[in-house]
Amino acid sequence: MPTLVELAMLPEPTGEPGGAVPEPSAALGPALVEARLRGEREHGRQLARLLEQARDQGTVQERIVRVVRRLAGALGGMATLTTECGQRLAATPEEAVDMLPVNDLTWDVLSGRLAAAAVEDGAWRIRLIAVGGTPPRAVLTLGLHRPFDEHAAALLSQAAQILALLLEIRGAAVEGEQLLRTVSQLRLAVLQLLMTGQVTAAQRTAEGLRPGLLDAEYARVYIVEGPAAERPALAQECGAAISDRALVVPCPAFDSHLIVVCPVRRPVPGAAHEDRAVEEPLRQMVGARPGHYLGGSGVRPIGEAAGAYGEAVRALAVARFQPERSRLYSPRTGLHEVLEPDAWARWAAGVLHPLDTVPYAARDPLLGTVRLALDFPATAAARILGVSRNTVRARTSRAGALLGLDLTEAADRATAHLALRTARRLPAQGPAPTLDALLAATPVVSWARALLRGLDADRRDLRSTLRAWIAANTHVETTADRLGVHVQTVREHLRSAERLLEQQLLAGGGGVHDLVLAFAALEAAGEAPNATGSRRDSGQARKGQR
Template sequence: MRGRHGTPPPAGRLDELLYLVGRQAWRPDAGVEGVVDWLHRQLGTEVALVGRGHTVELSTPGFPREILPALAPVLTRLATGRMAAAATEVGAVRVRLEGVGPDSPHRVLVLAGADRLTGQQAAAASHTGHIIALLHRARAADAVFRDYQEKAHRIRVALFMALMAGDPVLARRMTTGAVPELLGADRIRVHLLRCRPGERDRITQAHQDPAGYHGRALMVRCPVYDEHLICLVAEDEHAPPELGGVLRELVAESEEYALGVSSPHPLRATAVAYEEARHALAVAGNTPGRVAGYRSQEPLERLLPRAESLAWAHALLRPLRSLPELTAETTRLALFFPRSGVAALLGISRNTVTAHLKRSEAALGLDLRDIRARAALTLALAVTTLHQDDAPADGRAPVAVPSPADPSPPVPSPTVPSPAALEPPAGDGTAAAWAAEFLAPLRDPRHQRVRDTLRTWVESNADARRTAQRLGSSRTTVAARLRTAERLLGRDLLATGSGVHNLVYAFHFSGEGPRLGRCDPAPDADRAP
């Protein structure tokens, strides 16, 4: 046996006991075997710890279990608290019994040997029983603490999801009166930290306040990506700047860490800030300091002609109206997250996610593995969200919830849209200007190969293998150029959907690359929703 820092345990009897208690107090889940073994060595008797139903929880190897039936009446009195200790004999075996702990039913420490214990030995047994009770209490307290931390995490995730849905009022209601300070902020930034999965709880708990929040911040283990820690930080004069500095220090201390920071946004625009932080994190991974802020650009949906873009979006999304709300939400999330992530967010299985996506594909007449079809669908959803107060021409909502009497309506007959139906209106040239601004970092002649690779990658449905084949290069080369493109464009192209979608829009409206019309992805396309 060796200590916590690789040193052997102390030689003295009391020192050894204190060492064992300290070691197991730090790890209450490790049990009390070490203390029981210590008592066995000191007294030369066999020892057992008997729990509920007279079940032996642990014992020394030579403990005579056959004596327990004869001890049943005494064990019952000790377990119910009618006695604190007892001494008896079962045949030639001398037995000492000690009730353990204050909670009923009590555990019972049973010592069995050939000789009766002396007064000093009986006192040692009694004190050891108290120590075992304390270790059990520490284990119970540790379990309660871990349970509390997990419940606090779930509440923080729920608040984050409400903010992602753009509903700070709902987030306030969910706190049942104990409103976190962050919900009083006018504007926030999202800091997205990439770290080791096991470090997220340590970081979160280090800055947690007694209410389970983080003052004017909110730290959440990402429910989709195990290596992401999401940090919402208030952007006002009342918010302490320490947290942002702490996150940067963590990145500076470990090369495995990276940090992406969004622009400031109103609380109801948390989803926008989070998406910006994801893009910034992808850029941070390719920069020397591994910290990056979001390179802002006006969202495309704000630049499209309002009436024409709404008419186009409602027409494209019309087939979704007959589908269950969960199907529509699953489809929306699958445009940005892998299927396993969608399943985690919605609390359903991956097979159920696949079933919902097949239903949407049948209704829309689209293959959702096609990045250009997915880009068009994403833009249509963004347009309707931006102008959600504007009803479509027929006066109906873009996506209707099915009747409770018919929770699983039949799949409607697919109406395959033409390529032109997937192309949003270009307007008066503002979309083309947006595309030129987006692609501007690639205009340098030194980046021509990166630009050509991106164009071919989009034409190949974001399939790195097919892209490499068409370019006559390796997948490693394609991946390296994509990482360069992420750094130049300030967008995540490999992990999130929106960066690829922006690239599709830019090539479409610039007129120099693939259009938003449908393409035919290979069955093994890398970018399945």
């Protein structure tokens, strides 16, 4: 039996790994074959371990790191993987970053000038090999304290092949993620254009998602609410079910909301069931998921998407109290249905006339911002529109200054909201009524009585709390202080009022505006005292009586 020294003195065999082995001498043949077999078996085990690390366990990045770590561990050295941009994707051990730096030789392999390279650095034997076929490509670097033998060279080459496949998968995943991000950003851009009333721009942009997606005169907005952690999966399922018929966008303001804009192509009277192909899947998704809710707006002109969104939010507030956990916006009788159309239009034209001085290009963004700011806090409106809070506040302040209204006051906000809701703008022909006269009309007073009558189902004096809350500009703490009650008592009264009126109050929005105008209508008719018990002869809700 030859010794290990005698075996080591034998010439290196030629050929590729696993290829034919030259015929050894008769004396050394059995020992050499046995040693070769042991080496091949060990190489097979190491290769199997490399492949095991590359299996589909964890993310692609984690699998890449495991393969590099296994390569270094199997050969007792250090290894790094450098991307085509010169970025370290994996290194083991940590000091390999310093011991195997990115240098000119690395860039030669990255660029394709060299397919592989070998260098000695003191006690280190270093080899670099290209990973992938088309330059620029990644580089796998391996450093050993001993000369590279056939086994080490073969394992390095095979590790490079495994990593090339993983990098290809990683590249495809990155491209897919980039595409998804692009589509998501495009959907958000379309929503933001709709929210600011820029319908033509929104429709043109939506063509990149699906031709004709928003080619409609009307739309209904839905909001699906659920745990924020579940929104990505819900958005994916929702998109798969209805994305060819509606715009599905994760709400930029509220992490628990998913916004769905459903175009309705027929006029409103015949559109009651046109969006059922969208509504039914949404109801089924909500019904199958505890803790999820659905609110939907009425069918409105597509240019009034911001108003439809506000209606969907109000419907969502009601849905939380419904067994089926879904609700479409359907007021008992809306204020807009009982106002005398011509009188309302003349009054609104007078109130909004100063906005005609705003250049046309800036008017739609200004009005869209104000509509959202009247229904939501500045932070939420800013996120929905994709602008800063300062921009929202600046636009709102500018509009308020032009209108002669303080849009930080609840009563003035209700006045502006009512003016912006008018369905048409008429030139001021003849005298415009005052807001008092508009609200004192018999149908409006009847509407106000019917709206507030729901509060009588609660034995507590909710009306006094609500009047005081409005007089305190919807500040709960100030209301509690003026009434001499605990803050929590005021909040409980407001929550009860939300349930009875089926309106959203604490979070702001159209429900507050309707409540302000209902009390103002009764007061204009001489029926309602204010929070202090005296008549309001020129209350804030009657500002802007142009």
